[in-house]
Every structure is written in C-alpha cells, then in structure tokens.
Amino acid sequence: MRPLRRMLVAGMLLLGLAGCAEPDRKVDGEVPTAQSQQYLSQHERAEGLAAQQRLLADRVASRQDYEASVDGLQRCLSTHGISLVNEGWNPVDQTSMMLWYRAPGKPDEYxxxxxDDCQSAYLSAVADEYRKSTESIMAPELMTLTRNCLTAKGIEVRGTEKGMPDLLASSDRHESVTTCVESGVNKLYPGIPVPVGW
Amino acid sequence: MAAVSAGAFVGAILIAPTAAQAHEQTVFLDRAGCGYYGWSNHGQAETARYSGSCSGHAWLRVNWNGNLSSWTHGLPSVRFTAPGLSGIAYSQHKSCETCSVSTILH
Structure with missing residues (x-):
C-alpha cells in the first residue's frame, strides 16, 4: 500500500473509531414524541377544544384570541405541575409566541x-389560524439592525421590508439574511432563545 | 433556499467532527418524495427541507437549559440558536405537524 493511501485509510479508520466512540444519538421512539394525545382526560381535552371553538366562532383569530388561548394552555399545564415560560411574541415574525415548558424533576416524557396535549387542546387551532391570517412583520428594532447588518455586508436592501419574507425576496443571499437576523436577535434579546423560521 | 440548505447540510456531514463538536448529528426525514433533515449540536438546532417542494413545514423543538420549547416551524427552515451557544440537551425534528419525530440527544 502506498504511503499516501495508507495514511488516508488510517485517517478514515480513526474517524470511524471516533464515530464509534460516540454512540448513535438518533433515538426515535425512546424520547418524548408526545403526539399520541393520551395524557389529558377526555374532559380536559373537550374543555380546551370548546374554548378554542368559541374563540374561532367568528372565523377570525385575533391577537387577543391567541393570548386568551395561551392563558388556557397555562392553566392546563399548571394543573399537571408544569410551568409555562412565556417569552412573548417572537420578534422575528410576531405571528407566534415563544413558549417553554418547565417542570424540574419531572420526566421529559411527562x-x-x-x-403537546395541552397545546393541542387549548392553542393549536387558534395559533394556526392566527399565523395563516397574520402578516409576518419583524419587530422594528430588529428590522433596523438586520438592514444595517445586510448593508454592511454589501447586500442591498430597499428599506421598505416588513419581515423575513420581504428580506428574502429582495436578496438571494438567504444565509446572510438569517445570519443578520440572528445577530440582531443576540444583540437585542440577549439570553432569550428566539427561533428563526423562514 | 433549498440549495443553500442542502449545501449547509453537505458541509455538515463532510466536515470531520472535532472534539468540541463531538455531539453534532444529523437525521434524515423523508416525506412524500421530499427530503428534510434535522441537525443539532449543543448550541444550535435546525430542521429544513432540502429537496422537493412539499408544503409541509420543517418542525423543531429543543430542550434547552432544562426547559422544553413548544414546537416551532417554518418553510423551508427553522433554526434555534441557544444563547451562549450551549445548553441544548436534545432536539426534536419532524417534517409536518403530525409526522413522526426524530430526536437527537446530546
């Protein structure tokens, strides 16, 4: 075996060993998928769905409807010993709230x-309707930082963009847009985990 | 966007992991002829559609600093960057709201 080839094979073997040392971390079905909807009682689920139906009776999901649904979600979780951490409206699009479940000592599956069950019963339908019917508009301060960042990278912006869709439409450098948005998020909301969707 | 995501994905699997990136992993999520992937390390997590034109959003949630996020989604991509680029215990990925979930543990 030639030296170069031998080195390549050795390198591949080493990488393989490194991979073996790290166990396969894909664990489908072992950790909480939580989509079976078997946690809430029938009564709890019916109560949540009825609340959403009432809010959507006018076929419109308003910001107030969303927030009322989140209140329901919070009550549902609280009943089962889980705290809802609400970080507020996502500044990237302002069409959804950044919600976290906290229950120290309780199993992940629980x-x-x-x-998932509380969210499905109390929030999902209203949240979906709100997202569908609401324009994605970035928080103004975040948009300003994002535009400045893009300009500094030499990417032209119109100055009239309202949200991610506008920014992505006016630039073919999608990675730069998302990087600039994330940079702005880090500056404006330090310590708050903000998901960025596009 | 698909090309960018696919490029990032290819880059992710071609770069050999260093010790600092030891807990980085990618999972594949196939759906009706479309390709999605989920990827995460301790500081970032992403779900994205990298091929096809399915309308199903990319869904993502993470367990960060002991708290579990609700599901968030985007098309073609959604990304979560943890403050301080650390603290993600696991990420979960799916290619539509009711699709099966793939989990990456860290």
Whole structure:
C-alpha cells in the first residue's frame, strides 16, 4: 500500500473509531414524541377544544384570541405541575409566541406529553389560524439592525421590508439574511432563545 | 433556499467532527418524495427541507437549559440558536405537524 493511501485509510479508520466512540444519538421512539394525545382526560381535552371553538366562532383569530388561548394552555399545564415560560411574541415574525415548558424533576416524557396535549387542546387551532391570517412583520428594532447588518455586508436592501419574507425576496443571499437576523436577535434579546423560521 | 440548505447540510456531514463538536448529528426525514433533515449540536438546532417542494413545514423543538420549547416551524427552515451557544440537551425534528419525530440527544 502506498504511503499516501495508507495514511488516508488510517485517517478514515480513526474517524470511524471516533464515530464509534460516540454512540448513535438518533433515538426515535425512546424520547418524548408526545403526539399520541393520551395524557389529558377526555374532559380536559373537550374543555380546551370548546374554548378554542368559541374563540374561532367568528372565523377570525385575533391577537387577543391567541393570548386568551395561551392563558388556557397555562392553566392546563399548571394543573399537571408544569410551568409555562412565556417569552412573548417572537420578534422575528410576531405571528407566534415563544413558549417553554418547565417542570424540574419531572420526566421529559411527562413534560412533552402534557405540553403537546395541552397545546393541542387549548392553542393549536387558534395559533394556526392566527399565523395563516397574520402578516409576518419583524419587530422594528430588529428590522433596523438586520438592514444595517445586510448593508454592511454589501447586500442591498430597499428599506421598505416588513419581515423575513420581504428580506428574502429582495436578496438571494438567504444565509446572510438569517445570519443578520440572528445577530440582531443576540444583540437585542440577549439570553432569550428566539427561533428563526423562514 | 433549498440549495443553500442542502449545501449547509453537505458541509455538515463532510466536515470531520472535532472534539468540541463531538455531539453534532444529523437525521434524515423523508416525506412524500421530499427530503428534510434535522441537525443539532449543543448550541444550535435546525430542521429544513432540502429537496422537493412539499408544503409541509420543517418542525423543531429543543430542550434547552432544562426547559422544553413548544414546537416551532417554518418553510423551508427553522433554526434555534441557544444563547451562549450551549445548553441544548436534545432536539426534536419532524417534517409536518403530525409526522413522526426524530430526536437527537446530546
């Protein structure tokens, strides 16, 4: 075997060993998928769905409807010993709230199970309707930082963009847009985990 | 966007992991002819559609600093960057609201 080839094979073997040392971390079905909807009682689920139906009776999901649904979600979680941490409206699009479930000492499966079930019963339909009917508008201060960041990278912006869709439409450098948005998020909301979707 | 995501994905699997990136992993999520992937390390997590034109959003949630996020989604991509680029205990990924979930533990 030639030296170069031998080195390549040795390198591949080493990488393989490194991979073996790190166990396969894909664990489908072992951790909380929590989509079986078996955690809430029938009564609890019916109560939540009825509340959403009432809010959507006018076929419109308003910001107030969303917030009322989140209140319901919070009550549902609280009943089962889970705290809802509400970080407020996502500044990237302002069409959804950044919600976290917290229950120290409780198993992940439990938290995910009740989290998903409570969200499905009390919030999902209203949240979906709100997102569908609401324009994605970035928080003004975040948009300003994002525009400045893009300009500094030599990427032209119109100055009239309202949200991520506008920014992405006016630039073919999508990675730069998302990087600039994330940079702005880090500056404006330090310590708050903000998901960025596009 | 698909090309960018696919490029990032290819880059992710071609770069050999260093010790600091030891807990980085990618999972594949196939759906009706479309390709999605989920990826995460301790500081970032992402779900994205990298091929096809399915309308199903990319869904993501993470357990960060002991708290579990609710599901968040985007099309074609959604990304979560942890403050301080650390603290993600696991990430979960799916290619539509009711699709099966793939989990990456860290």
């Amino acid at each position: 938290v995910a199970g009740y989290g």
